[in-house]
Amino acid sequence: MTTTPLPRRSFLLGAAGLAGALPSISAAAPARAASFVPSAAPLLTHGVMSGDVTRSGGVVWARADRPARMFVQLSPTGGFSARDRVRTVRGPLLLPDSDFTGRVVLSGLPAGSDVPFRVVLADPDAVRPHGDHAEGSFRTAPRHGDDVRFLWSGDQAGQGWGRNPDIGGFPIFDAMLARDPDFFLHSGDSIYADGPITGDVTLPDGRVYRNVLEEAKTHVAQTLDDFRGAYKYNLGDAAMQRFNARVPFVNQWDDHEVHNNWYPGQILGDARYTEKNVDVLAARAFRAWTEFFPVGPLTADRNRVYRTLSHGPLLDVFVIDMRTYRDANTPGLEPGAPAALDGILGTEQARWLVRSLAESEATWKVIASDMPIGLVVPDGAVDIEAVAQGDGGVPLGRERQIAWILQQIHRRGIENTLWLTADVHYTAAHHYDPARASFTDFAPFWEFVSGPMHAGAFGPNRLDGTFGPTAEFVAAPPRANASPLEGYQFFGEVNIDGGSKRLTVDLRDLSGASLWSVTLDPQG
Incomplete structure (x- = not known):
């Protein structure tokens, strides 16, 4: 459709x-x-x-x-x-x-x-x-049950692929602007603070990818001004400026705003850095992020990314933060019963999410997640960067916290939830079902993945069977780190019909064409 x-x-x-x-x-x-x-x-x-x-x-x-x-x-x-x-x-x-x-x-x-x-x-x-x-x-958000349309994507200007004058800078923004959305959910990796853009790149087929260069992006970001410079590089794009002027943002952040796969308390082993304490870097990065995005007082003044954005009676968006409160990256094999404690969200945020979902009166409840929950995303040879750790068995490691959240959603009768995410640099639709799962105390739900919006394309990643996911659709490049010249840049679109309250998700490519679509009927 x-x-x-x-x-x-x-x-x-x-x-x-x-x-x-x-x-x-x-x-x-x-x-x-x-x-x-x-x-x-x-x-x-x-x-x-x-x-x-x-x-x-x-x-x-x-x-x-x-x-x-x-x-x-x-x-x-x-x-x-x-x-x-x-x-x-x-x-x-x-x-x-x-x-x-x-x-x-x-x-x-x-x-x-x-x-x-x-x-x-x-x-x-x-x-x-x-x-x-x-x-x-x-x-402004509607007071009544008007139609709603919004977009989401993430992963911008990564892997050395910067603004390219031959293709109009970041052309995906013009394609998204043409969809006339009510708002845009930026799912994170809004800059690549750890990814310099240093010159032109010759592709395997002989074409040359040209990069606009600015001094701030020729090295990794460590100082506050370095992080600011990375935002200024992205915001210097004309297509992005046209989009920004007409479409309001909902912003979240992930790892590359600071450093690849970072977690609190980490001491970096990256030789490019003189400042090794990631908490020092994260404080500078967060300040730059709040300075260069139109975030509200809860985020800018109280230093809190996770929040609820209500968009009328049909939609609430729950923006979560899987980076700031997480435990250290490990192989993810820690045993135990599902619990709200620690994990990838921290105890306070996990309880906030369940409580806020239960209190929501909106028809549809979208959980804006900066990382997927069923895809195995490694950190090096043995550690896990996201949630799923790959064995497909009972919940272990960070899966325990997600299991608790899914369990609470089910037991409290919270209906019409879906998860939107980016991070893995391809687009996919995942359906989760306890009938296929090792952990069964939850109700079926969807997770939709989109991105990158101007970065190297990768994937697909392996699915973990703990929560019973199956890939209903996947679009990924034939090789790792495919450049934006080769396509494989994606964004997602959500439409909610004000009359029927049905929700439709389209996964779209760089031109705005729909690659796959599904329409969901509200329950309850």
């Missing part, structure tokens, strides 16, 4: 709606006086973005080339001329301590509406918006 793009919703803010729902504002950068007097007007460097959108607001992001005052303007007509009824919000100062990035958190907006906005940069002491500007828009 191939779906067609939803028509762009007519502008719903309306003059009366905007006047009756003036947004309240939270500036997410310190608004203190600046002592620097610029010699020229500040300029936007990487376009504009929005993210963590709710029924009543969202986060708007921008970066300047020097100290600046950030303004956000909202328009009921989509125009920003003097005759339009534009509301102007005086936002934060963009200063060197945040690498001139800043966020404005908007609230009080009407649900189910397209919200055109314009970011304007002015001198730090400005009281009115006058200067360089860029426009964007986001769509």
Whole structure:
């Protein structure tokens, strides 16, 4: 089944709606006086973005080339001329301590509406918006059971494959923009901090893959500015900027934001690094991640990636963090009964996930996972990087925590859950069924895998039989580390029909074509 793009919703803010729902504002950068007097007007460097959108607001992001005052303007007509009824919000100062990035958190907006906005940069002491500007828009979550469409993917600019001018930089963003989604779930590996981009690469067929080079990406990231530079490299892509301006993000992170396969407390054996303590690197990496994405206050101010994003009565998205609280990578053979303790999520997050799923009143409950749960993902010769450890028997190691979560979902009667993930650099559809499993105390469910969105393509990985998965569809390259020139770049799409509440998943390729599709009926 191939779906067609939803028509762009007519502008719903309306003059009366905007006047009756003036947004309240939270500036997410310190608004203190600046002592620097610029010699020229500040300029936007990487376009504009929005993210963590709710029924009543969202986060708007921008970066300047020097100290600046950030303004956000909202328009009921989509125009920003003097005759339009534009509301102007005086936002934060963009200063060197945040690498001139800043966020404005908007609230009080009407649900189910397209919200055109314009970011304007002015001198730090400005009281009115006058200067360089860029426009964007986001769509607030619906209050009623409207149709929902969103996309997901991950793994960007990895394995030395950077922005290529011959193919339009990161062309997958134009294909995704054409789908007109309500939001985009970035499933992690949003940069490859440990993966330099150093020059052109000759492919096995003789073609040359050309890389745009920037100094920040010629070496691994260790300092805060190194990590910032990796984000600036990706955000310098024109196709990504077009996408970012029109589609709000939901961001999570995984390993390559810091270092391949990292876990808390690890001391790196990587000779490229002078800073070996991964906790030091992770703190710098997380700060850069929050500076360069439009994440809300829960994440940026409370340092918590895992959170719930409600998108109306049909959908709740539960963003989990399989990196920050995990135990050390081992062969994954630790025995024991299913338990919430430790594992890949940590006890507190595992209990939060089960509790939040039980409290959700949404028809569909999507668990946004930065790693697959049934694929064997090794770390070296003997250790396990993800969950599954490969023997297909009773739950061992991190499988015990996932078994507890699946068991709790089943015993509490939580219906209509599915897992979305990336990480393994190919696309697949996995169906889990206790009738095929060694561990049987759970209800059948789906896991959908997509990516990469601009990195080397790999796979497929081996499935572990503990939870009874079967691969209903797989698209993977014929050789490891296939370049984006060779295709095998993927994103996924979820559509929920507002009338029937049926959910359809399409796995799409670099052009946006649907490779495989399934439609699921809601239970209960």
